[in-house]
Amino acid sequence: MAADAPATPRRVLLIGGTSEIGLAILRRLAADGPIRPYLLGRDHDRLEAALSSLQAAGAQPGQIAVLDADDVESHEPALATAFERGGPFDVVVLAVGELGAQAALDSDHDEALRVMRVNFVGSGSLLLVCMRALRQAGGGTLVVLSSVAAERPRSGNAIYGAAKAGLDALSQGLADAAHGDVRVLVVRPGFVRTRMTAGLPAPPFATSPEAVAEATASGLASRAHTVWVPSTLRYVFWVLRQLPRPLYRRLPL
Numbered sequence: 001m002a003a004d005a006p007a008t009p010r011r012v013l014l015i016g017g018t019s020e021i022g023l024a025i026l027r028r029l030a031a032d033g034p035i036r037p038y039l040l041g042r043d044h045d046r047l048e049a050a051l052s053s054l055q056a057a058g059a060q061p062g063q064i065a066v067l068d069a070d071d072v073e074s075h076e077p078a079l080a081t082a083f084e085r086g087g088p089f090d091v092v093v094l095a096v097g098e099l100g101a102q103a104a105l106d107s108d109h110d111e112a113l114r115v116m117r118v119n120f121v122g123s124g125s126l127l128l129v130c131m132r133a134l135r136q137a138g139g140g141t142l143v144v145l146s147s148v149a150a151e152r153p154r155s156g157n158a159i160y161g162a163a164k165a166g167l168d169a170l171s172q173g174l175a176d177a178a179h180g181d182v183r184v185l186v187v188r189p190g191f192v193r194t195r196m197t198a199g200l201p202a203p204p205f206a207t208s209p210e211a212v213a214e215a216t217a218s219g220l221a222s223r224a225h226t227v228w229v230p231s232t233l234r235y236v237f238w239v240l241r242q243l244p245r246p247l248y249r250r251l252p253l
Helices: 020-032 044-056 072-086 109-137 155-177 209-221 233-242
Strands: 010-015 035-041 063-066 091-094 141-145 183-189 226-229
Touching (some): 010 109, 020 141, 035 072, 072 109, 091 109, 109 141, 141 209
Parallel strands (some): 035 063, 091 141
16 A cells, blocks of 8 residues: 655744744644744844754744844835745744833833834734735635733733734734635733743743643634633633723732
């Protein structure tokens, strides 16, 4: 009997190619079957190291290219090249984000603007370009890393939360506009223990990149349009959304 033909690898584009969560998602996808990664990010050397780590975890040889989320003028040509060289992509993971500006009103103004630009303007631009490219290519799935902070920004992360809220809302609206052509899966993690959160006190329900990756893989395998990590936070934030504002602002969040 002839041996089974090897499975066709899924082509996966990771925007934010050195993101710990994004890379965990690709490793998890590689555990289900062969993937061919294409990584976009700011630092060429770190992208090379990230690609090597994916290949060590079982991914097929892939490609890398430099892209800055804050340079919106470069998005269309960079992604056109990525789709031409590495596509058509089955899955695109948008894992761009910058924390910063935690002091809210007392934050450095330039830092606050950068957080808003990267998390909403830059990420929103990448979202739009990817949605159009996927639709033109005949379909695919776009995974957008949002945050529970998008549900109801708190005083301690008002700038980050507001920017993520904008991205989250844009993702949902575009998902409805592209329904039937492109699938969008919005992933809303809580506090994730990564380089970005190093040094910050971990709140209840803190999670890991691997847990986010597992939840994302489950979401992709189902018909989910939104994934919360951990899932308990869906109910926690349902309660928080109902609280009157005077009470909410007094919570130690």
